[in-house]
Amino acid sequence: MSVSKGYLLKGVRVLGGPATDLLLRDGIIAAVGRIGGATAKGAEVVDADGLVALPGLVDLHTHLREPGREDAETVESGSRAAALGGYTAVCAMANTSPVADSAGVVEQVWRLGREAGLVDVQPVGAVTVGLGGQRLAELGAMAESVAGVRMFSDDGNCVHDPRLMRRALEYVKAFDGVIAQHAEEPRLTQDAQMHEGVVSADLGLPGWPAVAEEAIIARDVLLAEHVGARLHVCHVSTAGSVEILRWAKRRGIRVTAEVTPHHLLLTDEWVRGRGELASPGLADQRIVGRAYDPVFKVNPPLRTQSDVDALREALVDGTIDAVATDHAPHALQDKECEWAYAKPGMLGLETALSIVVTTLLDALGWDGIAERMSRAPARIAGLTAAGHGQDPVKGAPANLTLVDPEARWTVDPTRLASRSRNTPYAGLELTGRVVATFLRGVPTVLDGKATR
Amino acid sequence: MKIKHLLSAADLSREDALAVLDTATEMAAMAGREVKKLPTLRGRTVVNLFYEDSTRTRISFEAAAKRLSADVINFSAKGSSVSKGESLKDTALTLQAMGADAVVIRHPAAGAPHRLAGWVDGSVLNAGDGTHEHPTQALLDAYTIRSRHGRIEGLKVAIVGDVLHSRVARSNVHLLHTLGAHVTLVAPPTLLPVGVHAWPADVSYDLDAVLPGVDVVMMLRVQRERMTDSFFPSEREYSRRYGLDLDRLRGLPSHAIVMHPGPMNRGVEISAEVADSTRSTIVEQVANGVSVRMAVLYLLLGGAP
Numbered sequence: 001m002s003v004s005k006g007y008l009l010k011g012v013r014v015l016g017g018p019a020t021d022l023l024l025r026d027g028i029i030a031a032v033g034r035i036g037g038a039t040a041k042g043a044e045v046v047d048a049d050g051l052v053a054l055p056g057l058v059d060l061h062t063h064l065r066e067p068g069r070e071d072a073e074t075v076e077s078g079s080r081a082a083a084l085g086g087y088t089a090v091c092a093m094a095n096t097s098p099v100a101d102s103a104g105v106v107e108q109v110w111r112l113g114r115e116a117g118l119v120d121v122q123p124v125g126a127v128t129v130g131l132g133g134q135r136l137a138e139l140g141a142m143a144e145s146v147a148g149v150r151m152f153s154d155d156g157n158c159v160h161d162p163r164l165m166r167r168a169l170e171y172v173k174a175f176d177g178v179i180a181q182h183a184e185e186p187r188l189t190q191d192a193q194m195h196e197g198v199v200s201a202d203l204g205l206p207g208w209p210a211v212a213e214e215a216i217i218a219r220d221v222l223l224a225e226h227v228g229a230r231l232h233v234c235h236v237s238t239a240g241s242v243e244i245l246r247w248a249k250r251r252g253i254r255v256t257a258e259v260t261p262h263h264l265l266l267t268d269e270w271v272r273g274r275g276e277l278a279s280p281g282l283a284d285q286r287i288v289g290r291a292y293d294p295v296f297k298v299n300p301p302l303r304t305q306s307d308v309d310a311l312r313e314a315l316v317d318g319t320i321d322a323v324a325t326d327h328a329p330h331a332l333q334d335k336e337c338e339w340a341y342a343k344p345g346m347l348g349l350e351t352a353l354s355i356v357v358t359t360l361l362d363a364l365g366w367d368g369i370a371e372r373m374s375r376a377p378a379r380i381a382g383l384t385a386a387g388h389g390q391d392p393v394k395g396a397p398a399n400l401t402l403v404d405p406e407a408r409w410t411v412d413p414t415r416l417a418s419r420s421r422n423t424p425y426a427g428l429e430l431t432g433r434v435v436a437t438f439l440r441g442v443p444t445v446l447d448g449k450a451t452r
Numbered sequence: 453m454k455i456k457h458l459l460s461a462a463d464l465s466r467e468d469a470l471a472v473l474d475t476a477t478e479m480a481a482m483a484g485r486e487v488k489k490l491p492t493l494r495g496r497t498v499v500n501l502f503y504e505d506s507t508r509t510r511i512s513f514e515a516a517a518k519r520l521s522a523d524v525i526n527f528s529a530k531g532s533s534v535s536k537g538e539s540l541k542d543t544a545l546t547l548q549a550m551g552a553d554a555v556v557i558r559h560p561a562a563g564a565p566h567r568l569a570g571w572v573d574g575s576v577l578n579a580g581d582g583t584h585e586h587p588t589q590a591l592l593d594a595y596t597i598r599s600r601h602g603r604i605e606g607l608k609v610a611i612v613g614d615v616l617h618s619r620v621a622r623s624n625v626h627l628l629h630t631l632g633a634h635v636t637l638v639a640p641p642t643l644l645p646v647g648v649h650a651w652p653a654d655v656s657y658d659l660d661a662v663l664p665g666v667d668v669v670m671m672l673r674v675q676r677e678r679m680t681d682s683f684f685p686s687e688r689e690y691s692r693r694y695g696l697d698l699d700r701l702r703g704l705p706s707h708a709i710v711m712h713p714g715p716m717n718r719g720v721e722i723s724a725e726v727a728d729s730t731r732s733t734i735v736e737q738v739a740n741g742v743s744v745r746m747a748v749l750y751l752l753l754g755g756a757p
Contacts, residue, residue, distance in 0.1 A: 193562075196646050196647070197646060197647045198647035198649075198650040199647065200645070200646075200647060201645035201646065201647030201648055201650065201651070202462075202622070202647070202650075202651075203562055203563065203584060204562040204581070204582055204583040204584030204585065204619060204622055205562050205563075205582075205583075205584075206583075207645070207646060209646070290566050290567075290569070290570055291563060291566050292562070292563025292564075292566045292567060333539060333541075336539070336541050337539055337540060337541065337567070338540055338559070338561035338563065338564045338567055339561060339562065339563045339567075340561040340562065340563075340582070341561065
């Protein structure tokens with residue numbers, strides 16, 4: 001690889017502000033402003049006229065499937081999808097096979113991420129051995145490993161034993177760790193297939209009640225308060241959860257929360273093939289499908305429009321700190337089957353920013369999007385020191401993404417970089433497209449295409 | 453009929469539903485003849501794809517298809533490639549390659565017929581999918597009600613029992629509403645879905661309050677394992693509060709009929725005396741099932757109505 005003389009981004013709008021130039025050199029933003037030829041000597045010029053620069057996005061919740069299900073995704077393919085989605089760092093969930101519950105596995109995932117070199121892959125460690133919910137995994141060993149794990153989660157499973165959850169919250173205080181809880185009371189969601197409400201009643205599918213999420217969040221914020229620990233709540237999906245989080249934050253409890261793009265857009269009506277899109281940016285668009293298409297099966301399930309409205313409001317007012325994709329690739333046969341037998345989860349990395357731009361740009365603004373998709377998740381995951389979640393100002397690490405705010409594109413599952421095809425947005429026309437992504441000053445995406 | 457598949461009773465317009473019932477009347481008249489066979493579906497292939505044991509439904513569909521001269525293939529999950537883990541999609545592609553004109557599917561997973569309909573060119577008939585629907589059962593129930601009462605419009609129908617897990621209840625609520633009946637669901641609150649308020653039906657927890665005003669009472673099978681999952685405390689308590697016995701039968705208007713989709717738990721949701729009484733249409737329902745399924749196959753596969 002030849003030594004780069006850097007990149008000169010011409011006419012870029014940092015966080016949607018006035019047009020300027022950015023010189024990326026030696027992994028940092030070496031200069032900002034009208035940059036002349038002398039300063040930028042040898043740098044490759046990128047015509048970024050009209051493009052918006054955001055700090056590289058950080059995903060708190062990604063399933064990369066490796067090791068174990070390399071047919072669905074690999075660290076490399078998932079990293080490429082992430083870069084194309086504007087991400088420079090992703091947190092890789094622990095539910096691989098073998099489970100990332102030891103220093104060995106988290107180091108393996110971390111190393112695979114470095115080798116792929118498209119985003120920083122930050123492994124999330126399992127809270128309990130084998131995600132079994134019985135005894136703590138060696139959290140300290142994972143924290144001290146090369147991977148430097150700070151976030152721990154049994155995602156997919158809830159740490160439902162209150163005593164174990166309390167211990168986990170307490171224990172990780174020793175290394176400023178955080179427990180990311182998949183809030184799902186298991187007894188209330190036995191056999192559950194979709195949100196429990198009007199649609200589940202019609203479709204005859206066992207319901208996943210909102211209270212199963214809310215009861216765990218309520219318990220966990222109180223536990224976090226009691227032991228003075230940090231709690232992060234994964235994929236918040238209900239209006240009731242938002243109320244509990246709002247209360248907890250007012251009370252000063254150290255809790256953060258994320259919401260997925262799909263919970264900000266889709267509802268349980270989509271399960272019966274009658275989804276409506278209630279965003280101005282998506283008006284008159286409808287995906288006509290058949291009922292029971294498992295591409296809409298996800299955990300936590302798609303909820304109702306009033307939940308969607310509450311989640312959007314919470315994201316805007318900061319009750320919810322971050323957008324996280326819960327990118328969950330699945331092999332074709334795991335979705336081309338009966339609803340009850342299908343695996344839950346949706347692709348998200350390559351569509352997340354466009355979904356947020358399309359639905360919430362007016363409410364959040366570019367600075368708000370940078371906060372919810374880069375700065376806040378970087379703080380939560382402890383990645384700020386590693387150079388993530390910092391605005392593209394002079395001297396900052398050159399981790400950034402360039403977005404064409406006007407571009408409209410139609411989601412085509414066959415053209416995604418993920419090894420899987422399970423996007424719920426097939427055929428949908430979205431606004432805002434990632435044109436380029438830089439990781440430590442090196443382009444991972446240019447002209448909308450991955451560089452490697 | 454305008455529809456290609458029969459996946460849900462909710463897909464049936466009033467015109468479609470009446471066409472099925474009227475055609476079934478003609479089919480029933482034929483059953484009294486010496487030669488009980490029509491040439492309508494000669495050369496067509498109907499596959500019965502059963503992932504659950506249901507001898508009664510399978511035989512009913514088989515008889516219906518044979519009386520219309522269709523070739524019938526019974527494909528049961530037991531002893532076939534299905535039991536070796538073949539996916540529904542691969543089974544669908546196999547049936548497609550064999551040229552199935554219609555697939556009658558019974559499956560433990562709600563929505564399996566909807567999935568199948570996306571993979572085969574022929575018509576798909578839902579013969580019961582999990583706890584979702586059983587549309588031909590609702591059609592035969594409507595047929596039975598009409599043959600006893602002469603009409604459906606304006607009748608008061610109580611559906612009693614495990615509504616939450618009942619595909620029969622879901623299909624009947626949709627169809628009876630479409631046909632102008634007034635439905636009241638009667639069950640302990642634990643056996644009603646949380647979203648039931650959006651259904652076109654009233655809800656009551658009190659069987660005795662409902663019975664005096666009904667023209668039809670439809671009892672649903674309650675499975676014993678519901679008790680172990682705390683849906684109700686005991687079989688006896690369920691029977692006392694929601695079972696139809698002779699005392700309650702006397703409280704019904706004299707013209708009211710008693711229905712049950714079978715198989716019955718005698719002594720639980722319905723007492724033996726009630727099941728065998730002249731008010732009961734249970735055996736009639738089975739007989740009507742063949743005529744109604746003939747009508748559905750005829751209208752979906754055969755001629756125009």
